[in-house]
Amino acid sequence: MIIKKIQYYIFGWLLLLGTIAAAEQLQPDARPLIVTSIKPLAIIAKSAVGDAAEVQYLMPAGQSPHDFTLPVSALRKIADADLVIWIGGGFEVRSGKTMSKLSSDKLLTAMDLPLTQPQNPEPSENDDHSMEADPHLWLNPDNGNKIAAEIQARLGLPLKEIINRQYLSQLKSELAAIDDKTYLSHHQAYAHFAAAFDLKPGLSIRNASGGAQGAKTQYRLRSSIEKTNVSCVFVEPQYQDKDAAIIAAEYGLPLVPLDPQGLSQSMSARAYSEFIGTLVAQFKACFQ
Numbered sequence: 001m002i003i004k005k006i007q008y009y010i011f012g013w014l015l016l017l018g019t020i021a022a023a024e025q026l027q028p029d030a031r032p033l034i035v036t037s038i039k040p041l042a043i044i045a046k047s048a049v050g051d052a053a054e055v056q057y058l059m060p061a062g063q064s065p066h067d068f069t070l071p072v073s074a075l076r077k078i079a080d081a082d083l084v085i086w087i088g089g090g091f092e093v094r095s096g097k098t099m100s101k102l103s104s105d106k107l108l109t110a111m112d113l114p115l116t117q118p119q120n121p122e123p124s125e126n127d128d129h130s131m132e133a134d135p136h137l138w139l140n141p142d143n144g145n146k147i148a149a150e151i152q153a154r155l156g157l158p159l160k161e162i163i164n165r166q167y168l169s170q171l172k173s174e175l176a177a178i179d180d181k182t183y184l185s186h187h188q189a190y191a192h193f194a195a196a197f198d199l200k201p202g203l204s205i206r207n208a209s210g211g212a213q214g215a216k217t218q219y220r221l222r223s224s225i226e227k228t229n230v231s232c233v234f235v236e237p238q239y240q241d242k243d244a245a246i247i248a249a250e251y252g253l254p255l256v257p258l259d260p261q262g263l264s265q266s267m268s269a270r271a272y273s274e275f276i277g278t279l280v281a282q283f284k285a286c287f288q
């Protein structure tokens with residue numbers, strides 16, 4: 001008798017749960033879904049659309065976007081998305097095949113937009129691929145605004161900048177005091193950032209794709225460090241940075257954290273503005 005009662009009780013609960021699940025399926029999130037490859041693009045998208053769309057990103061924290069492979073769950077999200085945003089085949093090399101199958105109205109390739117490129121990229125002394133374009137284009141706020149405008153246009157939303165010019169000139173003046181000093185970064189990721197804020201391009205241990213440099217380049221890097229006024233070595237949270245730690249110890253330079261992927265940035269309509277502000281503050285910490 002008691003067992004029977006328990007059975008009815010469980011059955012009742014299952015029925016109720018089933019009804020709730022069915023009701024939820026009838027009312028899916030009616031907003032468009034934007035899926036981005038990396039978090040920086042999600043930060044831009046969220047800032048561009050606010051609550052008018054749902055924004056998700058595919059790359060898990062702690063991975064390098066340069067050699068990220070899309071898992072099966074990502075393929076499902078891409079299929080469900082109304083708009084997919086990625087940097088482009090020169091950056092997310094392993095996603096190219098999946099992205100090329102999407103229709104042009106569903107895919108936004110940031111690299112294909114008329115973005116601001118770093119002016120006359122002088123071949124730096126420690127660079128194997130000096131003519132290669134720096135794919136870290138989200139680090140120039142001009143480009144952040146341009147990508148945001150494209151997203152807003154595609155969704156039929158009013159055009160609105162995601163970082164305002166007054167704030168940018170304030171950040172620029174904060175960085176003006178350090179333009180005679182230089183820095184060493186783990187990989188060559190800051191050409192866009194340096195161009196946007198009138199900074200000298202720094203030295204880097206690895207190339208723009210995060211790959212190790214050849215022996216000749218490493219030799220040239222060491223002689224550049226000895227010749228120039230390097231203030232610190234920037235390390236990024238998603239890398240192990242063993243090579244950076246070795247060089248920092250060798251030259252007695254402090255390691256300073258810098259987060260160009262915005263891994264600790266919360267997602268809100270102000271996310272991009274906060275992300276750039278945080279990056280500038282982290283950058284300044286090198287020279288204090």
Ligand SMILES: [Zn+2]
Pocket residue numbers: 066136187189208209210
């Ligand atoms: Zn990178």
